[in-house]
Amino acid sequence: MKTALLNSHSENLRSPMFWAVSTSALIALVAGLGLLGFLIIESVPVFSRQGLGFLSGTEWFGPDEFGAWPMIYGSLATAFLASLFALPIALGSAVYTAEFLSPKPRLAVKAAMEYLAGVPGIVYGLLGMTLLAQWVRNVFDLIDGNSLLTAGLLLAVMILPTVTTLSEDALRAVPRRYRETAWSLGMNRVATAFCVSLPMALPGICGAVFLGVGRALGETVAVMLVIGGLDRIPVPWFNLFAPGQSIPSKLGREAAEALGGGYHWHALMALGLVLFVLALSLSLAGRWFLTRQRSA
Amino acid sequence: MEKGILVMLRAFTLIACGLLVFVLSAAIVRGLPAIDAVFLTAESKNFGLEGGIFYQTLGTLILISGAAAVGLPIALGSALFQTEYLRRAPRLKKSFRVLMDALNSAPTIVFGLVGYLVFGAAFGVSWLTGAFTLAVMILPTMQSSMVEAFEALPETYREAGKSLGMGRGAIIRSILLPQCFYGAATGLFLGLARAAGETAAILFTATTFSGVTIPESASDPATTLQTHIFTLAQEGLDPRAAENAWGAALVLLTLVFVLLSAAMWIRSRLHWESAA
Numbered sequence: 001m002k003t004a005l006l007n008s009h010s011e012n013l014r015s016p017m018f019w020a021v022s023t024s025a026l027i028a029l030v031a032g033l034g035l036l037g038f039l040i041i042e043s044v045p046v047f048s049r050q051g052l053g054f055l056s057g058t059e060w061f062g063p064d065e066f067g068a069w070p071m072i073y074g075s076l077a078t079a080f081l082a083s084l085f086a087l088p089i090a091l092g093s094a095v096y097t098a099e100f101l102s103p104k105p106r107l108a109v110k111a112a113m114e115y116l117a118g119v120p121g122i123v124y125g126l127l128g129m130t131l132l133a134q135w136v137r138n139v140f141d142l143i144d145g146n147s148l149l150t151a152g153l154l155l156a157v158m159i160l161p162t163v164t165t166l167s168e169d170a171l172r173a174v175p176r177r178y179r180e181t182a183w184s185l186g187m188n189r190v191a192t193a194f195c196v197s198l199p200m201a202l203p204g205i206c207g208a209v210f211l212g213v214g215r216a217l218g219e220t221v222a223v224m225l226v227i228g229g230l231d232r233i234p235v236p237w238f239n240l241f242a243p244g245q246s247i248p249s250k251l252g253r254e255a256a257e258a259l260g261g262g263y264h265w266h267a268l269m270a271l272g273l274v275l276f277v278l279a280l281s282l283s284l285a286g287r288w289f290l291t292r293q294r295s296a
Numbered sequence: 297m298e299k300g301i302l303v304m305l306r307a308f309t310l311i312a313c314g315l316l317v318f319v320l321s322a323a324i325v326r327g328l329p330a331i332d333a334v335f336l337t338a339e340s341k342n343f344g345l346e347g348g349i350f351y352q353t354l355g356t357l358i359l360i361s362g363a364a365a366v367g368l369p370i371a372l373g374s375a376l377f378q379t380e381y382l383r384r385a386p387r388l389k390k391s392f393r394v395l396m397d398a399l400n401s402a403p404t405i406v407f408g409l410v411g412y413l414v415f416g417a418a419f420g421v422s423w424l425t426g427a428f429t430l431a432v433m434i435l436p437t438m439q440s441s442m443v444e445a446f447e448a449l450p451e452t453y454r455e456a457g458k459s460l461g462m463g464r465g466a467i468i469r470s471i472l473l474p475q476c477f478y479g480a481a482t483g484l485f486l487g488l489a490r491a492a493g494e495t496a497a498i499l500f501t502a503t504t505f506s507g508v509t510i511p512e513s514a515s516d517p518a519t520t521l522q523t524h525i526f527t528l529a530q531e532g533l534d535p536r537a538a539e540n541a542w543g544a545a546l547v548l549l550t551l552v553f554v555l556l557s558a559a560m561w562i563r564s565r566l567h568w569e570s571a572a
Contacts, residue, residue, distance in 0.1 A: 017465030021381060024373025025392070028439065031370075031432045032395045035402060038410045092308030100305070111560060112313045118556045119319055120493030122525050123545045127322055129529055130538065157315060164312055190298045218403025220496035221522075225529055248405045248496065255409060256500040259416075272406045283401030284394070 036276070043270035045263065054270060060231045060250075066267035068274060070231045074148060074244040075217055075275070078227070081152025081240065082159055082216040083209055090163035090212075091205070097164075098171035099193040110168070113161035121158070125222035128154040133226050140241060146228035148244040154226055158219060159212035166211060170204020170293050171197050204293030210286030214279045220248035229253065247275040323546045330543025339509065344528050345536045349544050351509050355423070355518035356551070358511070359502060360491040362427025363434055368484055370431070371438035375483075376468055378439075379446040393443075400436035405496040407433045412501045423511045423518035426502020433497050434487035441486055445479020446472060478562050485559035493552050495522040521548040 046054050050065060057067020097109045132154055137145030174197045182192040198205075228243020231250070235242075251268055258264040338348035374396075382389035411429030412421075419425045453475060457467040473480070498520060508519040521544050528541035 015463060015465035017468055018381065021373045021377045021468070024370040025377035025381075027370050028374040028399075028435060029392075029395065031435060032399045034414070035399065035406065035410050035432070038413055039406065042413065089308045089311055092305050093312040096302075096305035096309045100302070109309060109313060112316045114560065115553060115556060116312075116316045116319070118489055118493060118552055119316075120495070120522065120545075120548055120552055122493075122495045122522050122529075123319070123323065123549055126525060126529055126541060126545050127319065130326075131322070160312060160315065188298055190301050194301075214401055218401075218405070220403070220405045221499075221526055225526075248403055251405045251409065252496055252499060255405075255412075259412060259500060269409060272403075272409050275403050276406050279401050279403050280398055283397065287397055 039269060039273040039276055042266055043273045045266045046270040049263075054267070055274070058233065064263065066264075066270075068247075068267075068271055070233050071245050071247045071250045071271060072274065073233050073237075074151075074227065075246040075248075075278070077148050077240065077244065078151040078155055078223065078246055079213050079216040081149065082155035083163075083213050085153060085156035086160045086163055086212065087209065090160050090208075091167060094164050094167035094171055094205075095193050095198065098168045099189065099197060110165060113165040117161040117165070121219055121222045124154060124158055125225040128222055128226040142241055144228065144243065146226050146243055147241050148227065148234070149240045151223045151227040151244070151246065152240070154222055155216040155219060158222065159216050162215055163208045163212040166208030166290070167201070167205045170201040170208060170290070173204065173293060174200045201293065203289045207286040207289030207293065210282050210289060214282035214286060217246075217275065217279045217282065218248060220252045224249040224252050247271055247278075251275075320549070323542065323549050326539070326542035327544075327546030330539045331546060335540075335543055336547070340524070340540075344524060344531075344540055345534060349521060349524060349540075349547065352519050352521045352524040352544060353547060353551075354510065355503070355508070355520040356492060356522065356548070358423055358518060359426050359430060359498065359520060360488050362423065363430035363491045364484060364488055366428060367431035367435050367438060367487060371435050371442060371483065371487070372480060374435075375439050375442035375446060376472070379443055380464060380468060380472070396436045396439055399432075400440070403496075404433060404494055405499075408497040408499060408501050411497065416501060420515045421501060421504070421517050422515045423502055424514045426498040426518065429497050429501050430491045430494060433494065434491050437490050438483040438487040441483030442476070442480050445476045445482070448479070449475055478565050482559050482563040485555050485562065489552050489555035489559065492548070492555060493522070495526055499523060499526070521545075521551075 046066070050057070054066060054068055055072065056069055057065065058069050059065070059067045060070070093109070097106055101109065128150065133145030133150050135145070136142065136147065136150045136153070140149075178196050178200060179192050182196045183189075187195070223246050227246055227249050229245055229249065230243040231245045232242075234240070234244065251272060254264070255268055258268055335348040336353070337350050339351050340349060341347035374392075378389055378392050378396075382392065407429050411425060411432065415425040415428040449472065453471055454467055457471045462470070502518055503520050503523040504517045508517055511518050525541050525544045525548065528537045528544070531537040
């Protein structure tokens with residue numbers, strides 16, 4: 001065994017393919033670690049000067065002190081709204097597609113979801129601005145249609161295909177024999193779907209939702225166009241009709257003017273780090289759920 | 297009761313698919329009036345209110361081709377590394393996969409920030425900075441799709457190569473790459489589609505709004521459809537801006553959907569003789 005390993009290693013070391021392949025793997029590794037590394041290094045000045053006060057501060061503008069809480073709140077609020085609005089429709093269509101559709105229409109739904117997920121964020125932004133924001137303004141009788149609610153609704157549309165298609169995969173992964181057992185006990189298809197397949201696919205569905213919310217957190221341009229751009233926590237805090245600001249929309253608005261240096265830039269990088277950590281934890285949690293589903 | 301639930305589920309599915317129809321028809325209804333031969337072939341004038349989107353379209357194409365040219369070899373190599381050279385090290389393999397997942401989950405604007413810092417230091421705000429930034433962004437998209445293809449190749453193919461005395465390098469060259477060609481191409485097109493739809497990562501790394509034609513040197517900025525739409529959208533009220541923004545959006549949407557369709561079509565050709 002040991003010699004076999006050694007042999008294959010020395011064979012590897014002489015092969016140009018090995019070197020080409022491991023060089024590109026190394027580049028990928030550096031890219032991944034470098035992304036996190038740069039964010040951390042560039043935000044050191046902020047956390048060493050303000051500590052956790054950066055996260056809890058509510059005022060963004062000072063030349064020496066920045067507070068990120070309104071943006072963090074905006075990101076969490078819009079992502080929460082997005083999952084709330086998207087979940088019933090995503091889950092409903094996933095159940096219908098996985099449990100009731102024959103192969104061909106099922107593939108059509110999957111393809112539609114893939115296209116929908118591919119629609120550029122900026123096109124959603126344009127739609128949100130010209131249609132959704134007007135609609136929200138008229139329906140809820142607001143002065144301005146740009147609000148946390150509008151951003152949440154738009155994000156719901158944007159994460160719908162991700163949540164739908166991953167939930168559908170999770171439902172399909174439930175072995176057929178469980179359904180057959182349920183049918184043989186006289187359960188109808190609807191009951192089987194909701195009382196057998198859905199509970200068994202629950203980890204995968206949780207994973208789908210986590211990944212979807214992670215995507216919602218990172219969306220920039222579409223949110224920028226409809227969120228209103230006000231760095232303030234609404235009063236009262238649950239007033240989602242108020243304009244707000246999410247972390248990416250803040251970054252998109254201000255990065256260009258602070259490019260490269262100064263405390264303002266470091267504050268933006270720290271904001272980027274917070275965003276990355278939020279999105280990363282959601283996505284890792286999501287993938288953990290998905291693998292649990294697969295091994296179940 | 298059963299019937300009612302079923303009807304409701306069907307309605308939800310129709311809503312989900314209807315969204316695609318809605319997005320498409322909105323783009324067509326609002327964008328089509330703006331599009332004619334002049335719009336597609338002229339440069340934009342008067343801050344995008346007049347003229348066309350020729351250089352914007354060109355800029356998008358330049359950026360995504362650059363990103364693919366840089367990202368493809370790295371994605372291919374790291375996918376091969378993960379599936380072929382880490383076979384005996386499942387722990388390392390898992391860590392590498394988690395790293396790629398992490399990169400995939402990073403918000404795109406973060407790529408923009410760090411891309412500006414790293415590549416911008418070398419090239420400034422330029423098409424090359426944008427292409428490198430997009431390359432890193434689409435790396436995990438391409439890589440995971442390729443890994444999937446390599447892992448789906450039945451083990452018997454590799455064993456057949458080994459029994460002929462082929463080393464890993466030869467197996468990769470003569471068996472994996474030809475057999476998984478469609479898988480790699482699927483990954484490439486998915487990556488291109490993702491890059492074409494991206495705005496935030498190139499907003500302040502690669503583009504300026506007006507006065508840009510064909511970038512001539514490595515440090516020249518480009519102008520793209522995505523950022524063009526974005527700037528016009530912020531103009532807001534001017535109906536000419538809105539019409540041109542929708543025209544550009546329709547062109548962009550068409551480009552992305554063509555790339556996605558290519559990926560899906562190639563993927564549908566991806567199957568091997570059964571391993572059994």
